[in-house]
Amino acid sequence: xxxxxxxxxxxxxxxxxxxxxxxxxxxxxxxxxxxxxxxxxxxxxxxxxxxxxxxxxxxxxxxxxxxxxxxxxxxxxxxxxxxxxxxxxxxxxxxxxxxxxxxxxxxxxxxxxxxxxxxxxxxxxxxxxxxxxxxxxxxxxxxxxxxxxxxxxxxxxxxxxxxxxxxxxxxxxxxxxxxxxxxxxxxxxxxxxxxxxxxxxxxxxxxxxxxxxxxxxxxxxxxxxxxxxxxxxxxxxxxxxxxxxxxxxxxx
Numbered sequence: 001x002x003x004x005x006x007x008x009x010x011x012x013x014x015x016x017x018x019x020x021x022x023x024x025x026x027x028x029x030x031x032x033x034x035x036x037x038x039x040x041x042x043x044x045x046x047x048x049x050x051x052x053x054x055x056x057x058x059x060x061x062x063x064x065x066x067x068x069x070x071x072x073x074x075x076x077x078x079x080x081x082x083x084x085x086x087x088x089x090x091x092x093x094x095x096x097x098x099x100x101x102x103x104x105x106x107x108x109x110x111x112x113x114x115x116x117x118x119x120x121x122x123x124x125x126x127x128x129x130x131x132x133x134x135x136x137x138x139x140x141x142x143x144x145x146x147x148x149x150x151x152x153x154x155x156x157x158x159x160x161x162x163x164x165x166x167x168x169x170x171x172x173x174x175x176x177x178x179x180x181x182x183x184x185x186x187x188x189x190x191x192x193x194x195x196x197x198x199x200x201x202x203x204x205x206x207x208x209x210x211x212x213x214x215x216x217x218x219x220x221x222x223x224x225x226x227x228x229x230x231x232x233x234x235x236x237x238x239x240x241x242x243x244x245x246x247x248x249x250x251x252x
Contacts, residue, residue, distance in 0.1 A: 035070045037063050042074055049248060050145050051076040053237070056083030056107070061090045068095070068109065078109040079144045081137060081237050104136035104236075108144055117146040118247040120174030122240075124149060125163070125190060127156030127180035130205045135179040137236030138201065138243075142177075145244040157185045170194050175246045177239045181205030184216030191225030197246050199239045200230045 012018035033040045045051045052071070056064055064080060068091055071078045080091070081104075088100040088107045098109040122142050126135035132153060142149045150173070155163040163186075170176070170193055179201040180186040187200035200223070202216035209215060213233035220230045231238040 033070060035066055038067050038070075040067065040070050042071075045076065050241075050244065051078070053141070054078070054080040056080040056087060056105075059087075061087045065090060065094060068107075072109055072111065075111050077112055077144055078107075079141065080107040081105070081141070083107050101136060101140055103133055104140045105133065106137060106140045108140065110144075114143075115146050116148055117249055118148060118174065118244075119249055120247060121148045121150055121172060122175050122177065122243045122247055123169055123173035124151045124177045125155060125179065125186065126151065126153045127178075127182070127186045128158075128205065129154050131179045131181050131203045134201055134203050134234050134236040135177075138177050138179065138240040139236075141237050141240035142243060145240070145248075147244055147247055155186075156180060156182075157189060160189065163189065167193075175199065175243045177201060177236075177243055179203060179236065179239075180220075181213065181216050182207075182210060184219035187220050187228050187230075188223040188225045191223060191228045197243075198225075198228045199242055200228050201236055201239045202230070202233050204234055 033042055041052045054067055064087055068078055068080065072095065083105055085100065085102055091107050092098055092100055095109050098107060100107050124135050124139050126132055135151065139149050139151055150169055152166055152169060173196055175197045176190060176194060177199045178187040178190050181203035182205065184202050187198055191198045200220040202213045202220055204213035206215065217233055220228065229242065231242065
């Protein structure tokens with residue numbers, strides 16, 4: 001339940017269209033619901049503007065089924081990240097119309113129509129195709145949070161002309177997420193070209209001395225381009241969450 005849902009509920013009670021007891025029943029499970037294997041935070045959209053997101057990587061298919069069923073009853077959009085195709089198949093069978101992205105490893109149950117809540121567009125730049133799973137996780141997350149998203153893939157510094165061919169997209173973005181592995185140089189390049197916030201995501205892609213993303217992480221933290229924010233290795237979700245907060249319209 002987000003702030004708009006709560007306003008509609010209170011308005012319906014005030015006008016008499018909704019019985020007080022029914023209204024109380026709908027509010028009874030706020031701020032959270034104990035589903036046995038998880039305490040589901042239905043209050044999160046009221047506090048943070050977006051509903052709770054489920055990390056699926058270490059959860060069983062049975063646990064995910066229980067959690068998603070309890071979340072779906074409330075009519076919110078449901079996002080599960082880091083979920084295998086096998087686990088997602090169980091959820092897809094139970095929720096017609098839901099979608100699984102095998103590259104991002106995300107499951108999405110879209111129950112509310114897309115409403116553009118952003119001040120502009122989030123641009124997600126991916127250095128190489130090998131970095132695409134992290135970039136796609138960011139893209140799916142940002143879209144579920146009701147942001148317009150544009151993606152640029154395989155425009156890393158090994159062929160910088162590929163990025164410079166998209167200067168219009170750079171200028172039009174409100175916030176930019178840059179995903180890169182290896183030495184992690186691409187956010188520095190982008191940060192030197194634009195005036196909007198840049199969120200850098202190091203990936204664990206690279207050869208031995210990349211140390212599973214530590215080299216890219218340190219490179220991004222030491223960027224000579226001012227104002228770059230860096231999230232953890234392979235954390236496309238975290239980058240999208242931060243970008244959403246930057247891009248989101250504030251309620252008047």
